[in-house]
Amino acid sequence: MRSFTYARAATAQDALDACTGETRYLGGGTNLVDLMRLGVETPGKLVDVTRLPHDAIEHRPDGGVLIGAAVRNSDLAADPGVRERFPVLSEALLAGASGQIRNQATVGGNLLQRTRCAYFQDVSKPCNKRAPGSGCPAIEGEHHNLAVLGASPSCVATHPSDMAVALSLLDARVRVRRRDGEDVVALDSLYRDPGDDPSRDTTLDPGDLITGVEIPGPAGMPAKYRKVRERASFAFALVSVAGGIDVRDGRIHDSRIALGGVAHRPWRARRAEDVLRGAPATEESLRRAAATELERAEPLRDNGYKVSLAANLIVAVLGDLIGGRS
Amino acid sequence: MESADSGAPVTRADITLTVNGDLLRIDVDTRSSLLDVLREGLGLTGAKKGCDHGQCGACTVLADGRRVNACLLLAVAADGLEVTTVEGLADGDVLSPVQEAFLGRDAYQCGYCTPGQLCSATAVLDEAARGWPSAVTADVADAPDLDDAEIRERMSGNLCRCGAYVNIVAAVREAASPEPVQEVVR
Ligand SMILES: Cc1cc2nc3c(=O)[nH]c(=O)nc-3n(C[C@H](O)[C@H](O)[C@H](O)COP(=O)(O)OP(=O)(O)OC[C@H]3O[C@@H](n4cnc5c(N)ncnc54)[C@H](O)[C@@H]3O)c2cc1C
Ligand code: SF4
Ligand code: FES
Ligand code: FES
Numbered sequence: 003m004r005s006f007t008y009a010r011a012a013t014a015q016d017a018l019d020a021c022t023g024e025t026r027y028l029g030g031g032t033n034l035v036d037l038m039r040l041g042v043e044t045p046g047k048l049v050d051v052t053r054l055p056h057d058a059i060e061h062r063p064d065g066g067v068l069i070g071a072a073v074r075n076s077d078l079a080a081d082p083g084v085r086e087r088f089p090v091l092s093e094a095l096l097a098g099a100s101g102q103i104r105n106q107a108t109v110g111g112n113l114l115q116r117t118r119c120a121y122f123q124d125v126s127k128p129c130n131k132r133a134p135g136s137g138c139p140a141i142e143g144e145h146h147n148l149a150v151l152g153a154s155p156s157c158v159a160t161h162p163s164d165m166a167v168a169l170s171l172l173d174a175r176v177r178v179r180r181r182d183g184e185d186v187v188a189l190d191s192l193y194r195d196p197g198d199d200p201s202r203d204t205t206l207d208p209g210d211l212i213t214g215v216e217i218p219g220p221a222g223m224p225a226k227y228r229k230v231r232e233r234a235s236f237a238f239a240l241v242s243v244a245g246g247i248d249v250r251d252g253r254i255h256d257s258r259i260a261l262g263g264v265a266h267r268p269w270r271a272r273r274a275e276d277v278l279r280g281a282p283a284t285e286e287s288l289r290r291a292a293a294t295e296l297e298r299a300e301p302l303r304d305n306g307y308k309v310s311l312a313a314n315l316i317v318a319v320l321g322d323l324i325g326g327r328s
Numbered sequence: 329m330e331s332a333d334s335g336a337p338v339t340r341a342d343i344t345l346t347v348n349g350d351l352l353r354i355d356v357d358t359r360s361s362l363l364d365v366l367r368e369g370l371g372l373t374g375a376k377k378g379c380d381h382g383q384c385g386a387c388t389v390l391a392d393g394r395r396v397n398a399c400l401l402l403a404v405a406a407d408g409l410e411v412t413t414v415e416g417l418a419d420g421d422v423l424s425p426v427q428e429a430f431l432g433r434d435a436y437q438c439g440y441c442t443p444g445q446l447c448s449a450t451a452v453l454d455e456a457a458r459g460w461p462s463a464v465t466a467d468v469a470d471a472p473d474l475d476d477a478e479i480r481e482r483m484s485g486n487l488c489r490c491g492a493y494v495n496i497v498a499a500v501r502e503a504a505s506p507e508p509v510q511e512v513v514r
Contacts, residue, residue: 005339096463100485235484
């Protein structure tokens with residue numbers, strides 16, 4: 003591992019000031035330290051942002067919640083107010099990683115964790131995300147767990163976060179401290195499709211500091227997170243779904259759906275949601291909605307199973323909610 | 329930390345750790361993991377380096393009472409924490425309830441994963457006592473009892489290459505229940 007200096011920020015301004023050139027912010031380090039050990043990340047300086055005062059979960063009178071970026075994943079999952087009012091968020095967090103990792107991982111770091119694409123993690127291989135212009139070996143190579151939606155000829159990586167999928171369903175906004183002031187970014191605008199610049203996972207600029215995440219209020223409908231993986235626990239998603247549905251008198255009044263494991267970003271399935279609004283609460287409607295969303299899927303040689311898996315998961319999660327079987 | 333008055337970049341740091349009750353001041357390379365400091369620096373070789381990537385749990389220790397993977401925690405970032413390793417679980421010669429249960433249930437074969445399993449299980453009991461749910465809890469608003477499904481899920485960050493899982497689950501269940509499940513035979 004390359005040598006680096008270490009500084010601990012006491013305020014957001016400290017962190018921004020300390021962030022020069024080859025600096026990375028250090029959250030729990032569960033992704034960054036791993037990538038440094040692999041040689042994928044080679045910062046000359048780490049600025050530890052875990053002791054910033056953004057470490058509280060603040061439930062607001064308007065029903066919203068403000069979650070500090072330094073809050074640990076396990077504390078967020080265990081927060082009584084979150085479990086009561088945003089259970090889909092607890093479920094997604096608890097579906098991720100292990101008890102040990104969740105104790106270390108921060109909310110800010112979870113949002114900005116890098117893809118688990120094996121070529122990205124192997125510095126002996128080309129990878130447009132790690133070494134722009136070097137190519138994407140995954141497209142012809144090992145891609146059974148990579149993207150089927152929104153990918154590009156430059157990169158077919160997926161975003162690995164479970165938490166971000168639930169946050170997408172909850173219309174979360176990310177608070178960012180930039181050199182030129184504060185900003186609030188909708189979660190869906192934080193992430194991006196790879197296009198011809200997969201080196202950027204998000205729309206943030208280097209040095210931008212995430213200070214927190216705000217959820218405007220409960221989804222207003224029952225919602226559930228379900229994750230399919232290659233073993234029962236402690237594995238990344240093949241496909242996951244955060245789904246919510248509001249049925250009134252046999253009709254679907256509203257629905258929210260976000261998919262994980264299928265794209266470079268948590269994938270908010272707005273086309274499916276549009277199909278569902280006003281439709282009868284039947285399995286046929288769910289099937290049609292899922293098919294409409296996945297029409298755009300462009301599976302590779304070995305990941306076509308994700309298209310049917312995602313469709314089946316949408317139908318299963320929403321169907322269970324309609325049937326009161328969650 | 330960083331040198332205020334320039335010169336060469338400072339890539340070492342003086343940190344304070346309380347390890348198994350002893351307050352220590354240690355000079356570390358900023359690159360050192362807590363695991364390497366414990367094992368190489370302090371000779372506490374209980375915590376194991378199975379993967380060095382957070383994937384196996386062999387390096388699990390308690391930091392301020394919470395289980396963490398010491399391989400992914402930079403020592404410099406652990407400055408000020410109270411660390412308990414497997415060497416610190418017992419009270420002198422008196423084993424902790426989790427250690428007793430592992431012994432009684434024969435919850436290991438080669439023993440390589442055991443220090444991590446013991447620290448992790450100790451924290452699992454504490455998390456359950458605080459009412460934390462898990463991924464298999466039907467309603468996350470509930471504080472579930474530690475049945476076998478809950479134990480398996482909560483211990484899933486600790487792999488055992490020998491496959492001693494059945495006895496590990498039994499040991500954690502025994503440590504979790506206030507009265508012994510059955511007569512313990514040594
Ligand atoms: C074995 C293993 C299994 C895992 N399984 C899962 C899983 O199933 N599901 C899942 O969702 N995740 C999983 N993870 C990933 C885990 O959730 C992430 O590693 C963790 O959430 C990252 O948080 P951190 O605080 O440790 O981030 P760090 O590693 O500290 O940082 C990650 C990135 O975020 C940046 N950063 C951190 N904080 C800020 C901030 N406030 N502002 C701006 N930038 C910041 C860092 O510079 C770095 O680039 C797994 C990880 C491991 C090691
Ligand atoms: S899919 Fe993206 S991350 Fe993976 S090798 Fe291709 S460019 Fe790199
Ligand atoms: S050595 Fe730390 S998890 Fe494997
Ligand atoms: S007892 Fe051998 S690895 Fe678990």
